[in-house]
Amino acid sequence: MNPLAAQMPALQVIVPMLMAPFVLLLPRGLSWAAAAAASLLAFGIAAQLTATVIDSGPVAYQMGSWPAPYGIELSVDALSALLLLVVTGASSLALVGGRASLAAAVGEDREHYFYAAWLLALAGLAGIAVSADAFNIFVFMEISSLASYVLVAGGPDRRALPAVFKYLIMGTVGATFYLIGIGLIYMMTGTLNLADMELRIAEVADKEPILAAAGFITVGLALKAAIFPLHVWLPNAYTYAPHIATAFLAACATKVSLYVLLRFDFFVFQQNLSGHAFQFAAYLMPLAILGILVGSGVAMFERNVKRLLAFSSVAQIGYIMLGASLVSIGGLTAATLHLFNHALAKGGLFLAIAALAPLAAGLRLKDMGGMARQAPWTFAAFVVAGLSLIGIPGTAGFVSKWYLVSAAMALGAPGIALIGVVVLGSLMAVVYVWRIVESACFGEPPENPARSAAVPRPLGAAIWTAALANVYFGIAPGLPLRLSSSAAATLLGHVPA
Amino acid sequence: MTVLFGIFLLTLLLITAVAIVRARNLFVAVMLMGIASLLIAASFLLLDAADVALTEAAVGAGVSTVLFLSALSITSERERASSSRPLISLAVVTAAALIVIYSTFDKPRFGDPEAPVHSHVSPWYIEKTEEYMEIPNMVTAVLGSFRGYDTLGEVFVVLVAGIGVLFLLSGGPGFDSGKSPPPWAKAGLRHYLIPRVAGRLLIPFILLLGLYIQFHGEYGPGGGFQAGAIIAAAVILYALLEGEQNALKVLPRPVLIGLMAGGAILYGAVGVLGILMGGNFLDYSVLAADSVKGQQRGILLIEAGVGMTVTGVLLSIFHSFAARRR
Numbered sequence: 078m079n080p081l082a083a084q085m086p087a088l089q090v091i092v093p094m095l096m097a098p099f100v101l102l103l104p105r106g107l108s109w110a111a112a113a114a115a116s117l118l119a120f121g122i123a124a125q126l127t128a129t130v131i132d133s134g135p136v137a138y139q140m141g142s143w144p145a146p147y148g149i150e151l152s153v154d155a156l157s158a159l160l161l162l163v164v165t166g167a168s169s170l171a172l173v174g175g176r177a178s179l180a181a182a183v184g185e186d187r188e189h190y191f192y193a194a195w196l197l198a199l200a201g202l203a204g205i206a207v208s209a210d211a212f213n214i215f216v217f218m219e220i221s222s223l224a225s226y227v228l229v230a231g232g233p234d235r236r237a238l239p240a241v242f243k244y245l246i247m248g249t250v251g252a253t254f255y256l257i258g259i260g261l262i263y264m265m266t267g268t269l270n271l272a273d274m275e276l277r278i279a280e281v282a283d284k285e286p287i288l289a290a291a292g293f294i295t296v297g298l299a300l301k302a303a304i305f306p307l308h309v310w311l312p313n314a315y316t317y318a319p320h321i322a323t324a325f326l327a328a329c330a331t332k333v334s335l336y337v338l339l340r341f342d343f344f345v346f347q348q349n350l351s352g353h354a355f356q357f358a359a360y361l362m363p364l365a366i367l368g369i370l371v372g373s374g375v376a377m378f379e380r381n382v383k384r385l386l387a388f389s390s391v392a393q394i395g396y397i398m399l400g401a402s403l404v405s406i407g408g409l410t411a412a413t414l415h416l417f418n419h420a421l422a423k424g425g426l427f428l429a430i431a432a433l434a435p436l437a438a439g440l441r442l443k444d445m446g447g448m449a450r451q452a453p454w455t456f457a458a459f460v461v462a463g464l465s466l467i468g469i470p471g472t473a474g475f476v477s478k479w480y481l482v483s484a485a486m487a488l489g490a491p492g493i494a495l496i497g498v499v500v501l502g503s504l505m506a507v508v509y510v511w512r513i514v515e516s517a518c519f520g521e522p523p524e525n526p527a528r529s530a531a532v533p534r535p536l537g538a539a540i541w542t543a544a545l546a547n548v549y550f551g552i553a554p555g556l557p558l559r560l561s562s563s564a565a566a567t568l569l570g571h572v573p574a
Numbered sequence: 575m576t577v578l579f580g581i582f583l584l585t586l587l588l589i590t591a592v593a594i595v596r597a598r599n600l601f602v603a604v605m606l607m608g609i610a611s612l613l614i615a616a617s618f619l620l621l622d623a624a625d626v627a628l629t630e631a632a633v634g635a636g637v638s639t640v641l642f643l644s645a646l647s648i649t650s651e652r653e654r655a656s657s658s659r660p661l662i663s664l665a666v667v668t669a670a671a672l673i674v675i676y677s678t679f680d681k682p683r684f685g686d687p688e689a690p691v692h693s694h695v696s697p698w699y700i701e702k703t704e705e706y707m708e709i710p711n712m713v714t715a716v717l718g719s720f721r722g723y724d725t726l727g728e729v730f731v732v733l734v735a736g737i738g739v740l741f742l743l744s745g746g747p748g749f750d751s752g753k754s755p756p757p758w759a760k761a762g763l764r765h766y767l768i769p770r771v772a773g774r775l776l777i778p779f780i781l782l783l784g785l786y787i788q789f790h791g792e793y794g795p796g797g798g799f800q801a802g803a804i805i806a807a808a809v810i811l812y813a814l815l816e817g818e819q820n821a822l823k824v825l826p827r828p829v830l831i832g833l834m835a836g837g838a839i840l841y842g843a844v845g846v847l848g849i850l851m852g853g854n855f856l857d858y859s860v861l862a863a864d865s866v867k868g869q870q871r872g873i874l875l876i877e878a879g880v881g882m883t884v885t886g887v888l889l890s891i892f893h894s895f896a897a898r899r900r
Contacts, residue, residue: 080852087855094730095842098835101737140723141848141856147698149723190741197734204727216727220734227738254670261677267694277694289677 085129086138086151086207089122089161090217094200100193105185112192113172116199120169123161123203130158131559137209145209146270152209156564159413159557160206160329160336163420167328168199171428174539175321178431182319183231191231195325198224202333211259212269214337215252218301222248225330228322229314240313247300247310251334254297261290262345275345282349291346291353295338302334304361304398305368308391315387320431323383327390328424332416335397339412343568354404362402366498368395373505377512382440385509386426389466392502393419399495400481407484409565410558415477417557418465421550422474425462425543429455432532432540442512446520455532456517458544463510465547468503472551476558478503577684580620587613598653604642611635624795625713628787632803637888640810644895706859707869709792717797718873722856725876726841728799729883733838736887743894773815780808788881792870798877802884809885810892818896830890837882844875 096115100108129136135154139145153161172195183191201221208214226248230241263269265286266277281287296307303311311331315323347353372392379385397419400412430440432455437444449456465472482499485492532540550557590610597603611634618627682689703715717725788801813821848857858872859865 084849084855087849091842091845091855095839095846097730097737098733098838098842101831101835139854141719142854142859143720147695147702148720187741187744190737190744193737194734194741197730197737200730212721213724213727216724216731219731220727223731223734223738227734227741230738230742257674263691264681265690267690267692267696277690281690284680286677286681289673292673 082125082129083138085122085126086136086153087140089119089126089153089207090200090204092122093119093196093203094220097193097196097200100189100196103189105189108189108192109172109176109179112196113169113176115196116165116169116172119199119203120162120165123158123165126153127158127162127556127560129153130155138207146268146273149213150209150270150272151207152272153207154564154567155560156336156339156413156567157206159417159560159564160333161203163332163417164199164202164206164329167325167420167424168195170424170539170543171321171325171328174428174533174536175324175431176535177533178321178434178536179231179319181435182233182321191227194224194227195322197221198228198325198330202329205333205337209271210269211262211271211274211341215256215259218252218255218334218337221330221333222252222301225326228326229318231319231322232317233319234317236313237317240310240317244310244314247307251297251300251307254293254300255337256297258290258292258294258297261286261293265290271340271344275348278345278349283351287350291350294341298334298338298341302331302338303391303394304335305364305371305391305395308368308372308394311391312384312387315390316381316384320383320427320434324424324427324431327387327427328420331390331394332397332420335394335416339401339409339568358402358404361398365395365398365402366495368392368398369498369502370505373502373509376509377505379509380441380443382437382442382445382513383427383430385442385513386423386430389506389509390419390423392506393423393466396478396481396499396502399498400484403484403488404569405484405487406562406565406569407480407487409568410562411477411480411484413561413564414480414554414557417561418473418477418547418550421543421547422462422465422472425540425547426459426466428536428540428543429459429462432536433459442516443520445513445516447522448517448520449514451522452532455537455540458540460514461544462547463514465551467506467510470551471548473547473549473554473557475551476554576620580617583613583617583620587617599651600646600649600653601643601651603653604639604646607642608635608639611638625711625717625797625800628795628800629803632800632807636807637803637810640807641888641891641895644892648895648898706866707873708866709870709873711792711794713795714791714797714873714877718791718876719856719858719869722845722858722872722876725880726845726856729838729841729880732887733834733883736834736890739891739894743898770815773811777808777812780811781805784808788877789874791877792873798880798882799884801877802881803888805881806885806888806892809889813892813896818893822893825889827890827893830886830893833882833886834890835886837879837884837886839879840882841876841879844872844879848872 093115096111100111103111126136130153135152138151140149140151179191180188198221201217201224204217205214205221208217226241226245229244230237259269262274262278265281265284266274268274268277278287300307315327318326342353342357369392372388372395376385376388376392379388393415397412397415400408400415402408433448433452434440436448436451461472465474468474468478478499482496485495485499488495587610590606590613594603594606594610597606611630615627615630615635618630686692699712699716699720703709703712707715707719709715784801784804787796787804788798791797809821809825812824844858845856848860849855851860853860858869860868861871862868
C-alpha cells in the first residue's frame, strides 16, 4: 500500500475541513468552486476507501501515530464506508447542481460563509463516520450540528429562524445527553476508544452508571436521529432550509446519528448488558412502527410539499429502526441498505424540489399545478425517485423493503404483523406521492405563469443522476448490498450466539 | 475541607441557577450567568483542574458576558411571557436529574487512586509525556498531541460558530452596511475619565497576561483557548473605552477574518506537514530531527493556531453584534 493510500481515513475528513477556512479567504467568486471541488475529492476518497474495505477489510488509522487507546483511532469498515458514500455523494450532487438555487436563497454577499459551513458540515459528518473514539465522535457531532444549523438558517423564509432555533435546542439536548453518557462510561472504564470500551465495560456492566449511560446515549442519539417521537424538530427545519441544503441534510444528517446509535448499541452494549437485545427490540420496535404509521399518516394530509417529504423521512427512519430492532442479520442488512436507498430517493426528491421551486412559489400542493407540463423532465425524475420512495419493483426502495419483509418473515407469526406495517406504510406512501403527482399533472396552473421554466443544466444533471441511481441500484444492488450485509455481519458479530 | 468547600460552592451554584431561570430581566440573568461561571471555575480549581478553570473563567465569566450584553443591546431587556409549558419542562429536567443522581450510586469514590480513570490510560500519559515531550504540563500534552485531533476539532467548532454568527448577522433584512455608526461607537466611554484611565492602564497588562498564558501553556495551566479569550477581552475593553470604530481601526474586519481562518489553517497545516514528512496526520515527532523537539515545536505551533482562531472569532462576533445595534 503506498503511503498516500494509508492516509485515506484522515484525508477523508481533513480535505473538506481544511478547505473551509480557505473558502473564507478566497475571492467570493471562487467559494462555490472550491466547495464543490473539495466535496468531489472527498467523494473520490470515499470510493477509494470503499474499494479498500471490500478488497482487504477494515482500515485503521492512528492519529498522530499514537497507539490506541491513548491516541485517537479512526477505523473504516463496511458500515462506515456505506455511510461515507452517502454523505460525500449527497454533498457532491447537491453542490454541483445547487449553485444557482443557493445563490438565490442565500444571497451573494454572504455565500462564502454558507459554503464554508457546508464544508464543515460535510467534514463533521465524515469525521463521525470514520471515528473509532467516543469523544472524538462528540467533537465532530458538534462541528456537523453547528454547521447544519447555519445551513438551515440560510433559508430565505423568516420562519427558518424559529425552525433552526428549535433544531438547535433539541440538537444540543441530544448532544449533551450523549456527552453525559460518555462521561459516565469514562468514569467506569477509563477509556474513550470504542473497541477498548467494549472490552473494559464487561467488568462493570450492569452497574448503575453504565445503565444510565446506555439510556442517555440511546435517547440523545435518537433525538439527533429524529426517531419518533423525538422528531419534532425535523419537519420545520427541512421545510424552511434552502432547498439544496435540505437535499443534503435529508439524505445524510439523521443517518449519521443512526449510525452512531447502531455502533454504540451493537459494538459496546450488546455483548455486555444482559438482556440488551431484548430491550433494544422491545423499546425501539414499537417506536419504529409508530414512526412509520404516524409519519406516513401526517404526510398523507400535509399541504406543503417539503413538509410532506419531511414527514415521509420520519416514516423512513422508522423502517431503518424496524430493521435494526429485529436484531438479526437479515434485519440489520435491511436497515443499513435502507439507509443507503432512502438517501438516494429523498436526495433525488429534494433536488427535484429545488428545480421546481422557482415555478411554484410557496410549494404548497396547489402551487404545483401544471408542473408536469412546465418541467416535464425534472418532474419525470421526481416521479422516478418517488417510486423508489414507495418501493416499486425495479427501484432501489424495493430492494431494501424486500429485505425488510424477508427478515420479518423469519420471525414467523409476529413477523406477519410487521409485514403488514411495511405494506401499509408503502400504501400510505403511494397516497402521498400520488397527491403530488396528481396536482402536478391535473392541477390548475397558477394564475401568474412561471417566471422561467428553464432548469439550470447542472441541476438537471444532478437530479437525473440521483433518479438513475435509484433505478440502477434497484436492478443491480450489488455494491450497497455487499456493504450492508458485511456491515450487518460485523454488527452482529458482537452479539453472542 | 475540600468536600465542605465543594458543597458550599455547588449550593451557591444551585441558588444562582434557580435565580437565572426565574429572572425576567435579561440583564440580571446575564450578570447571574457570569457569577455562575465563576462558581463553576472555582469548583474546577477545587478539583485541581486548573486548565479548565482558567478557560471557564476567561470564556464563561469574561467574554461570553460581554457577548450576551452585546446581544441584549439589539433586543429587549425584558423577557416576553413564555409560551412554553413550564410544568412539562420541569418534569423532564427532574427526570433527567434523578437519573444522573441514580447513576452516581455506584461510582468510584472521589479521589480513589484505583478508579478506572486513574489506572487505565492516565499512567501512560504521565509516563510518556516526560519521555516523548519533556514538558511538565500533561494536560497540554494530552490536548495538544495525544488527543490533538480532538483539539483540532474544537478549533473548527469555534470557527463554525464564528462563521454562523457572521452569516446570520451579515445580511438579510435589517442589515445596512452603509449606515454610518452612531456617535457613541466612535467615542465609547472617552468622556468618562475614571474608567478610561483605569482601563488604559489595564489593557497592556491583560495583553501581556494573554501572551504569557499562550506561550507558557506547556509549563503551567493555559494554552491557546484561554489566551485567545483573554486577548480578545483586552481588545473588547479597548473598544468599550475608545469606541468600537477605533478598535476596528486597530484590527479591521478582514484582519479578524484572516486570524479566524489563518489559525485553523495553521493547525491543519502542522498536521498535513506530519503526513508530508512521512508520519501520520498530526504526528509532530517527524517535524524535527529530534522527535522530542518535533513534539515541542508542533505543540507550540498548534497552540498559536488555536489562539489566533479564538481571538479572531470572539472579536468578529463582538463586532457583528456591535454593527447591528439599533
